[in-house]
Every structure is written in structure tokens, then in C-alpha cells.
Amino acid sequence: MNAGQPQANPDTVPKLLVRNAQVFATRSAFREKTLGIWQTWTWSEVLEEVRALALGLQALGLGKGDTVAIIGDNRPHLYWTFTAAQSLGAIPVPLYQDSVADEMAYVLDHAEVRFAVVEDQEQTDKLLSIADRLPRLARIVYHDPRGLEDYDPDRLTSIEALQKTGRAKLAADPGAAAAWMAGVEAGKGADVSVMLYTSGTTGRPKGVMLTHDNVVISGRNANIFDRFTPEDTMIAYLPMAWVGDHIFSYGQAFAGGLTVCCPESPETAIDDRREIGPSYFFAPPRVFETMLTQIMVRMEDAGAIKKGMFHYFLKVARRAGENVLDGKPVGLVDRMLYGLGDLLVYAPLRNRIGFSNLRVAYTAGEAIGPELFSFFRSLGINLKQLYGQTEASVFITLQPDGEVFPETVGKPGPDVQIRIEEGTGEVLFKSPGVFHKYFKNDEATAATKTAEGWVRTGDAGFIDAKGHLRIIDRAKDVGRLNSGALFAPKYVENRLKFYPEVKEAVVFGNGRDFATAFINIDLVSVGNWAERNNVIYASYQELAANPQVKDMILKRVEEMNRSLAGEPLVSGSQVTRFLILHKELDADDGELTRTQKVRRGFIADRYGALITALYDGSRQAHISVEVTYEDGRKGKIEGDVDIVDVPTFPSTAATLKEAAE
């Protein structure tokens, strides 16, 4: 790009740093909580630190094209290592700091890493334990010297020592600074800036190579999209090896001069967040879910008056909050009540969770429950969804302010084009963030990147009437009914799970005539209902077999079917028959993974009899399965389950779909 005028429109991260050091010289760039206070570096100080580190690394022998592994929690010094390496034309390779040594060994070997910059003794020990398998690894550089005093100094150097070397060189050689600067100037946007290894569940991790253009332009575009300025602050707490952190806390921060704050330790991250009060925040839905649970649990112990007030104003927020946030018309009474609620509940609550200064929060990754999503939005927190992946330098679609719908992942970001592949429904995109290639894996590159430059996301989705993208499932999981209609089990399951009464759902239908579902009721939510309605039950099994419960779930499934009928692609996936399982799916019985994900295949085998019954028209089926109790004993749970028919609705979206294409 404009190599001649790097200051005007820098095209590499080191050039961004040089610009920031001039334009935002005295503004804070990085903060880190250490020794009890937020140590702060301005952009000009960061430039100095990075330069010293770069020269130190250079003295160590790091040069153009070398790869440097970076392993540790979010620390300014480790972020600076990225820039320092990039300024020398080297390529940083961040690794997940909690990977076990064996996993690291593969990546370090594959990436041909010569130097590893690590946080502390823990990571050093891991690397030393696999060092004999890594003949190329010349030296380990550490940040925190604690516990490393007695280690072999021939293999280890501290960042501090490197910077000392660098500074000594700068002091001794007047040309050193200029030489380094020339190296920075020589960098081009098309150069590879970073290699991020993605951990696929199948096969070995692949090294996604991103160029400076990818990172810089994606960062800049994202800043424009949400109007981020150097006033904005974020807290860096997600793994540095993850593309999201790399783009948010590195690309966007450098592109826009934002302040990045690093918590003291993972355990204090929440308190540290409250101290900093970020204006930009990202978290996966799980984090928001935990937050909601903690809020509710803590409020349970409040006095009756406070609890009543809290719930009353939550109701007000549910009614009016999102409209207030989106600037939509709200009745005067509600507006006043919301104002009062803000004083008494919402603002203090935002304060407690550290969101007082939050301007933009994103969540992505899994589907977020609409209730959960609306809860935070109704409190006045501008929570939005985005959709992205490593190969896109994160951003594919984002929700613009004022156009936030729980079920979509937003519109294509700036300069992003997307298209839905005919037949499979797979989403493809083209953007400035499209990755260079997979490192040493042209086969995979070819399979992902089409000749015209489109990238396959591997996800199936569609664009709805409002122009927003909706993801329905992993493309490979999307099956077909015998009628030929698309069948998206995960999408349907998620829709079912968003109902509070449904804890878990497993949907079947691939290669069948229609879709059916196993459902687990939510014992807390349904239990509450039972208590209120004097329904007596002794166990999950009893409650699950209750006819009223069955009716309740039937209504929910019907409701979902009606809504599915209005959506293109998935209208065929309406659930025609379902049953409520007589036991809760349990990780101890192998039905769920340890991260609480449904193991569809295992369940299909284990409950084969029930699936048969769902499709052969029976009204009832008998089932008996072995279970493991908490104390490790084994037993059997058996019972008869009723099978319920659900009305389905003709698709109303067919025309829309055509219109959208």
C-alpha cells in the first residue's frame, strides 16, 4: 500500500505503533495490574519498549522470516513481543497457554519455531520437557523470573535482559534506532504478520497465516464500524492465541490507539474488570450466562423489599429497556419508570459487573439464548452479536447499533461480501481479512479458499428479510429429510433450549420422513411451575411423565414450529413428534460431553428403541437404561414414555427465500 507515507496510512502493525507514538504519544496504550496498581505505558513508552525488545531479539539472532512462539496470559510484554518480532520481519506464533506440552510440541515443530517467548516458570517447564523434540528451538525468553533463578542460563534469557541488551545497543550505536526504523519502513501490508493455530477437533491444528493488511484493515474497519476512539478501553483476558484477542486487543488497539488493560491474574480478572470499567468488551455467551446466574443467586439472599424492587424493575426493563437502548419510542410512564430503575437497579448493577462505562460488548461463538441476550440489553448494556472466524480475521457479520436481534448474527461488516451456496446452504465470504493461507498445508487452503477468493465458513445459514445473516448449523451437520428439505438439528435444538422449560433437546430426522425430538425438561423451571400449581412430584421421572408438563412442552414445540414455518431453509425441520425422556441426560452416563454438549450418536444408539417408536407411530414406548449414580454405583432406570404429536405448519417463507437470493 502506501509504503512511501507510512505515517499517513500505516499498513503494518509496527508502522501503526510508530504513528501512535507520535499522534497519541502521551495517551495510555497498555495497562497491567501488577504489584497492586495499574502500571501504565503510553504509546511513546511502548515504542521505546518494543524497540529495545526488538533489538534484543535481533541480538539473539531473530531475523526476517523466523517464527517466534508466544505463550502466556495476556501481558503487555507479550503483546510487545508481537510488534518487536514483526518489526524485524519475523512472524509471531501465539500458543494457547493452557495446552499441555505434547500439544505445544506439534505446533512448535510445525511452525519451525526458533525462539519462544513465555510468561513464566510454568510455561518454561513445559517447553523444557519437550525441548529434546524441538531441535530448532534455540532459546526460551521468559517474562516473570520467579522460580527460574536456577535454570540453565544458556537456554533461557529474560525479556528484561533482552531489553537491556537492546537499550545498550541503542545507547552505544547512534545508527541502531534508524536501522530499526528502516526495518519497520520496509515492512509491507502484504507481509505475513502472524500465524494463528486453530485447533480443529479433527486432524492436526492448522496454522492460519494472516497478513498485516488482514489485521490492520480488519482492525481499522471494526473501529470505524463501532466508532472506537483512543478514549476507548478494553480488558484483555481471552487467550492471545485466539484470533479474537489478536484482532481486538492488538489489531484494533494499534489501529485506533485504544487502551488495552491486562488483569493481574485470571482469578482477579473480574475485579480487575470492575476497576478498569472497559468501554469495549467481548465474551462468549457462557460468560454472560455465568454472570446472570451469579446476579440471580446473589439477589436470592437479598431482603424481601430489595428483592421485590429488583424484580419489579427487571420487569420494567424487559418491557422497555431494549427500546430505550435502541432509541425507539417508549411510553412516558415506562420511560420514567425505566429512569427510576436505572437509578436504583440497572446502573448499580452495571457498576457491580464493571459495565458502567461499556459502550459496545460483543458475544459470539455459540447461539446465545434470547432471554439471556435481552436481559443484558434491557439493563442498558449495548450487547451485540457478531459472526467470524480465524480465516476472516474475525469479522464476517456484525450487528449494527439499533439493529440487534437475538436470532441473527448481523449484517456483513465493512468491505465484507457474503453469499450462500446453493444446495448446501453454506455461507461463503470475501473480505479484507481473508487469510493468506494455511502454513505448509496447501491442500487445506485450496479446500477452503475458492479460486475466486471466496472462503468457505463451514457453516450453513441464510439471509433473512432484514438482510441479517442467520446461522443454522455446521454445514456438515445439516442433513436432509427424505422430502429433500434441509434438516438442521442443532438449530432446532437450540431453538428448543431457549425455552426455559427445556433443558436439553436431541433432534433426529436426517434421512427420515420428518423430524422428531427427545426432550429433557428443566427441573428448576418446571419444578417452580409445579410448586406454584400444587403439582406433587417425587422425581424427575415423575414430573416428566406428568400430562400437564407434556401439554406445556407441546405448546412450546408448536410455538417453535409455527415460527420455523416462517424461516427459509429450516421450515422443513419442524418437529412432528417428540417425547420427554424419563431421565436427565448426564455426562456421567456418557450422554453429554464434559462440556455439556449432546453426544448425538451415542444417544441414538442407547435410545434406539425410542427412536424406532417415534417413527413407527406408537403412542408409547418402554425404555430401560443403565445409569451411574453420583457415588459411582450403577443402576437401572426404566419407564414408559408417551410420544406426542405436534401440529406442523406449511412454510410461509418459500417466496421470501427466492426474493432474498
Place this chain on the structure above:
Amino acid sequence: MSSNTVMPVAPAAGSTAASTQPAEASGLAVAAARAAGGAGSREDRARRTGEVILSVENVSLSFGGVRAISDVSFDIRKGEIRAIIGPNGAGKTSMLNVINGFYFPQQGVITFKGEKRREMRPYFAASSGISRTFQNVALFKGMSTLDNMMAGRTLKMQRGILWQALRFGPAVNEEMRHREVVEKLIDFLEIQHIRKVPVGKLPYGLQKRVELGRALAMEPELLLLDEPMAGMNLEEKEDMSRFIITINQHLGTTIALIEHDMGVVMDLSDRVVVLEYGRKIADGTPDQVKADPKVIDAYLGVSH
């Protein structure tokens, strides 16, 4: 799954694992520290432990008619970890009290850093470089962790009361300088999260840790630890062992400790002195002491 990876899977995996990490980490570290402090490097340390820093000669102490210590002699060498063991009531804590001047013996001489003394105020023991922790935690209950440790810096603080009254100039600078030292200790002991909590509200294990921090804040040459691991669970004991080893090896602090956990004593210490009913019955390396029939009779055979 396809070869592409949907972005957010990564942070999910990242943060779940992150939460389990610290526990494992400390476990590993202790194992490593144990290995370093155990048989492997004992010879190394024997080399480093040089001249006698403190010697106790023919010391006797009694209260009224009750004899707490009778004619005990032993020495502590610079850089070593010296354990004092013995059954309950053997006079171990009284011995520590004598060493740091809280009790003074009716007979006998104590030499610290070449200076003979028989009686002194505890304050002078502290200012000559002896600090300690206590059997039943003796923290300043109404103060925060930070203030407790800052109180340990008292000897190093110079500024007068007038400067402090105005909290201006040198007094503030001094305060900040010492805060930084204390913060490094807080970091070392991994008690960042309780920095501002009044110590009275802390669980016992953490109180012990804060007390160690307070003793370390004095930058002692000789650190006396009175049952540093009493009432601790296994994990806390491992942490404490790790701290003791690091203090000894990397700060070069000489340590004398009383401990009941024989495993800990044998692992940590370079030399062990055994007391029984106020008399010394054995003195030597852990292996020698373990093999001593008198010790087995009087102590190991009885209570363990």
C-alpha cells in the same frame, strides 16, 4: 467438523482450562521445589551454608520453679534450614522465645552474628535481623494484609512524625517505596486478592501466609518459624514448603523452624535438633536423627 474452525470455540476451551490451571501449577511447582530442596541439592546447600550465625550455649530457662529448657546448646549456620523438633512441651517455642529475646535465660549465652548476649529487648533482636512467625497466628487483627506487612517494614522506615502528619514529601516517598517492596512479597506469596482484607476475616491458612509475609517484610537474616504448617491441609502445606524453600534458596535467609509434620521436617531441613523435656537429645542431619534410637524412643516411637 470441517477444517475451518469457528472462532469462538477457542476462547471457550481456553477459559475452562485456565480455571483449573493454578492448582495443577502449584502442584507441579511444589514437586519441583521438593525435588530441588530434597536429597538432590542437599550437598549443594551444605557447601553454601558456612559460618555459624547463631549459637546457643548451655542455655537454661525456668519459670518460677518450672524448668522449660535445661542446658541446651546448638548452633545455626548461615544459609541453612534448621529444624527444632520434639514432643509437646519439649521447650521448642520457649527456645525460639529465648532466641529472639522475648524470654531471657537464667544461664547460658547466645551469640548472634558474633555478638554475645544474654539479655535484651525483643526489639533489639528484631533490629539485629531476627524475625519470626508464631504458633498461634499473632497478626494485627484489626489491620489489613497490606498494613500488617507494612508494619513489618517499620524498622526500615525513617521519616519523622511531622512529615507523616502532613503526609508530604519524604514521608510519602518512603511510604511508596516500602509499599513496592511489600507488593513484591504479596506477589511472591500469591495473596494479591486479600491485599486489603482485614486479616481477622481471613481463613487460617491465609493468615499463616500473611504472617510469613510480615516476617519477610523485615528482610531478616534469621527467620524463625513456629509451626508454619500447623492446621493446614495438604495443598497449603505444599505451598508453604515451596515458599520456605524459595526464601531459603533465593533470598538466602537462614531459617529455623519448629514443625510437627515429620515428612516436612525431613524434606526441608538441613539439620535437626531434637528436644525432649527441655533437654537436647539429638542433633544432626535428618537421616542421622531419624536413625537415633533415643529419638525413636522418645519421640517418633511414641507419637507417630
Place this chain on the structure above:
Amino acid sequence: MLYRETGQFKTTYSADMAMLPLRQDRIALGALLVFAFVGIPLLAHFAVWPFGNEYLLRAILLPFLILSLAAIGVNILIGYCGQISLGSGAFMAIGAYMAYKFGTGMPEIGLPALPVLPSILLGGVCSAIVGVLFGIPSLRIKGLYLAVATLAAQFFFDWLFLRVKWFTNYAPSGSVSAPELNVFGWVVDEPIERYLFCLAFVVFFAFVAKNLVRGAIGRQWMAIRDMDIAAELMGIRPFFAKLSAFAVSSFMVGVAGALWAFVYLGAWEPLAFSIDRSLQLLFMVIIGGLGSILGSFLGAGFILMVPIFLNVVPSELGVPLSTETISHLEFIIFGSLICFLLIKEPHGFARLVSLAKEKLRLWPFPY
């Protein structure tokens, strides 16, 4: 609820160890000071109810301020350093009489009459010196025994100022009058002037006290209070810590005594500083909160307000009480409150305030 701490992070230790680390607290204190220094004089000037009333300034605010200062002094000794004193009244008396002597001159030693400001401060200094002398026993004795030692000071000085006529410039009645309050040409006379004069003293010394208790010396005091033996083993010299607490405490109490005599009473006799005064101060710090500067103000305010309340409310309700009944009721109320607070809230009103603050910080959560 009112505390919004998010985003209030500290980048230096001095910010982290500031007197009021929370912005909301700083704003509140600033507003209070502005009100006290500017608002009240203005309101008094324009005679806005109730500040137009001289009674409020002279009979409530003035004693409140001065006794708050004395209570801060007592609190330093008892609340921070844990050395119980029943002789604070005597130290107020020393401050008052010595300030009087300095203010009227001591021709015997060739000392001319000094201006008011140095007289008051020197009164405090004398009190501090005597405080140190009477603090020496604290090096050997603790707790109740020390309380008795301080009682000795109380009774000795009661007697001294009554019997040794030198202190009263041989006034036949034993009663003395303060010299004119002339501060660099400003004659402090009007109630509002007296109020401002005392306010300046009290605010200044309250800040000094706060600085001391949160600094190195304050940590030594508290260490001695919480665990004196361990403190000494940690290198804290009990000699220095205890005597400095006695000195600082007696100084502040002495200055308060001088103010009490010069500014509030104008003319006084030894009875003004009897054991009752000592017990009153003791109650102020217990009720207000041991180990809290804020508590000293709260305690002083409360103890002063109870009798006024007992005077005003029943007569407003149409059941006027005799002065005797009021004084008996006062006794009963103070006594029960002391017991109640010791049982239910040994840290006094200050703890209640900090609990309330904690609640507000955690709002809407209960913990």
C-alpha cells in the same frame, strides 16, 4: 447504590493509598467542607433558619467542633493505640491553663504575653509533654492498670490547678478569663467567627490525625493495640509507639482544652475539666467508634445532641421534664447505650456508617 466504582482504577501507590480512594467520597467530603466553611457563614449571615440562631452556633456547633477534636485525640490513644485513658479531662485542663499562662505572660521567667495562636498551640505542647510523662507507666502496665494511672493524672491536675495559684495568676475566685482572641489583627468575637476559628483548627488537626493513623506511625500504634508482644518482635519499639501516641493524643486534647476555655467558655474554673469530662470523652469515642476519626465526630455529635434532644422534644410534646429528670435520663440513656453498643456493635457508629457504605457499594447485591 450511590457508589459507582467502576473505572476508578489506580495507577500509582499514592492514589491507591489516598485518604479517600473513592471519587464519591472525595466529592462528599469536599461538599461538606465547602458547606462548613462557606455555606454555614452565608446562611448565618442571611439568617436562614436554623443558622440565623446564635444558639445553634454557640451552644451546639462550637462545643461539637471542640469536643470532636478532643475525641480525636482520645481516639488516637484508646482506639488506635489501645492505651486506655481516664484522664483526658486533665489534659484538656493542661492545654487550657498553659495556653492561659502563655497568653497572659510569665514574668517570673521573663516571658511576655504571647499572641493567641501560639498560646493555644503551646498549651497543646505542654499537654503533650505531660502526656508523655504519664505515658511512661504504659511501658510497664497495661489495660485496667493503666487506666488507674491516668486517673492519677486526672486527680492530680484537678488539685494542681485548684490549689496552685500561679496557674490562675492568683485570681482570688480561682476563675480565670481568656485573653482577647486576636489572630493577626482579626478579633474573634462573633459566634460565627468563633465557629470559623475552631473549624479551621479542627479540620486541620483532623487531617493531621488521619494522615498519622494511615501512615507508618499509625500502623505502629495499631500493631501495639492488636498484639503488643508480636509488634515488639516485629521491630516496633513500644517505647516510641506508645509515647508518641500519648504525645499526639495529649497534644490534640490539650489544644481542644485551650479552645474550649478560650473560645467556648471565655471564663472558666478547674471544674470544667473534671473526671466527668474524661468520661464524656471516653463515651464519645466508644459510641462513635474506637479506631475511627469519623467516629470521633459522630460520637461527639451524639453525646452533645442527647441532652438537647431530651430538653427540646418532651417540652415540644407538652411534657416538659425537670432538669433533674433530664440529667438522670441522660445517665440512663448513655449507660444503656454504652452497654448496648459494646454488645451489639463494639465499633460504634463509625462501623454502622461503614456498613451502610459497604451496602451502598454492593447495591443491589446483599453481599
Place this chain on the structure above:
Amino acid sequence: MSGLSFAIPGGIGAVLAGLMFVLLRGDRRSVVDTIVHVALAAVTAVFLGYLASRAIDNPGGFLEILVGGLLSGVLYSLVALGFVLIFKASGVFNYAQGAMVLVAGLALVRSLDYLTGLGVANIVAIPLAILFSGAVMALCAFVIEKWVLRPLLNQDGLTLFMSTIGATFVLEGLAQMVFGSGVYPLRLFPTDAWILGEGMFPGGILVNKLDVWGGLIAAILVVALAAFFQYTKTGRALRAVADDHAAAQSVGIPISWIWFIVWLVAGIVALVAATVWGTKLGVQFSIVFLALKALPVLIIGGFTSVPGAIVGGLIVGAGEKLAEIYLGELIGGGIEYWFAYVLALAVLLVRPQGLYGEKIIERI
């Protein structure tokens, strides 16, 4: 001032003796301690030498003052006894003892006045009034135990002490509100005097009959208390509690009952003291300051010792009277107002545990 000629050599000798004493003992003493001891020894020696010289000048007058002082000291002992009982049994330093004397006195004198006002003969009225005031003391003991001490069980001594200051205020306020706040004369004992030893000394020695009564009553009280502690089950239980709270509880002695009994006994002692003091001064508010006078008595005698309370009372009584007369002419009157406290302070500096107290061994 011939007395001074005795005092000076005596003082010098005492200083030398004190120095020898300090230098010879192998105990841990700081320089400050040494200076203090020598100074105290000197002051004491000078004071005693001066007294001796005055005694030789006028032995009759001296004896009269001494006997009067000793006997009024017995009255201090009466109040101090109440303190010791409670301190021994519950570790509470009871500031309210003086207030209890006031309550007992007011209850006694007011009920007596009421009864005699009704025309009841003294022989009936006095026992009735004593019974009534005893009941009032029982009520006091019950209330204090239940509402003050029980909630504060296991608190440190200072907290308990301050709570008794609170209780003092309540008792004073209540007693005056209920019984009135005037000065009420009580006539239970003769208040005239004997003149003794006219043959030996010019003018004889004047001895107040009331003081002698006081001495007698104190003696009876001590004997009665000794018998109570020695021979009754409750008394033995009390001693057990004093030795070890936890142990006493573990053998099944209900601690709240014990505390009630102790406070009741202290209340009875207060009643006895009130009869004597009330007769002497009239029952009035200033009687509570007796409690303050009893403090130095306790410091001198030791908090835990009954004989200490007696001896301490005698020393304080005699000391302050002698000081008032003989020192007063030198430095001004009113010395008895503070002399006891300064004496206590001096004792504290040399022997913190008091004359009869047990040495405290500090542990950590």
C-alpha cells in the same frame, strides 16, 4: 522543720540501698526502670524520714492521725472487697461497685425513712429496710448478669470494664430517679468519738466510734466471706470458677448462676459499705466516687487478693491522712484528693501485680 534533718540522711541511705538492690538483682531491667526505682526509693525514704521526724515531734498527734487514717482505710477496704470478689470470680473489673454502694444506700435510707414515717419502730424498720435493699441488690445482680455480662461472655477485660461503666451510669440515673437525689442522713451507728490515752499524750487520741464500728464490721464481713468460700458448696464453686472458667463449666457448674451469686455477694458487700459510709457522709451521689478511691486500693493490694484489699485500704487510708496533714502544710491542702492515685502509680511502677498479686508470665 527539724524533721528535714532526719529526712535527708535517711533519704541518701535509701537511695544507696535502692541502688545496691537494683544492681544486685539479676533481673532484666532497663535504664529507665533503674532510674525510676532509684527515684521512687528516694522519694519514699524522704517521705518516711520526714514522717518519722514529725512523729517524734508530736507522737500523740501522729498516732491520732495514723489510727484515724487506718480506720477510714478500712472503709475503703469494704468497697475494694466488692471489686475483688467480682474480679476473682468473673475477671470483670467492676467500675459499678461505687454505684452499687449508692443504690444500696439509697434503697436502705429511703425505705427506712418511709417505714419510720409510717411509725414503724426502728427495731422492725431496720431489718425490713435491710431486707428490702438486699432485694434491690439481688435485682441489680440479676439484671447486670443477664443483660450486660452474659452477652459479653468471652470478651476481653477492657470491654467488660467499659460495659460496667455503662452499667454505672444506668444505676446512678435509675437510683436517683427512683429514690431521689438529695443528701439523706443515715443514723445506724454512733458518730461521736472516744478520747483514748489521755494519760500518755497531751490531749489524748481522738477515735471516731463510727470508724471503729466500720473496722468491726469489715472484720466480721471478711470472716463471713472466708467461711462462705470455705464451707459452702456455692463458695467452693465460686473458687473453682475463679481458677478456671472452662474447667468449672465442664464439671457442671452453671456459670450464669455463679456470676449472679458473685454479683449478689458484691451487692451485699456494697450494702454493708453503704451502711457505714451513709452514716458517715449521709447517703448522697458523691458516694460513687468511693469506687474511684477503691481503685488505688486495689492496685496497691492486687486485684485478686482479699487480704490485699484490706492491707491496701489501710495503706491508702493512713497514707493519705498523713500526707494531707504533714505534706499539706508544705504544698497546700487537698492532697488526699490525689495522694492515693500517685501512691498506686508508684506501686505499679515497681510491682505491677500489686503487693499480693501473682506475677504475670507473658506468653505468645
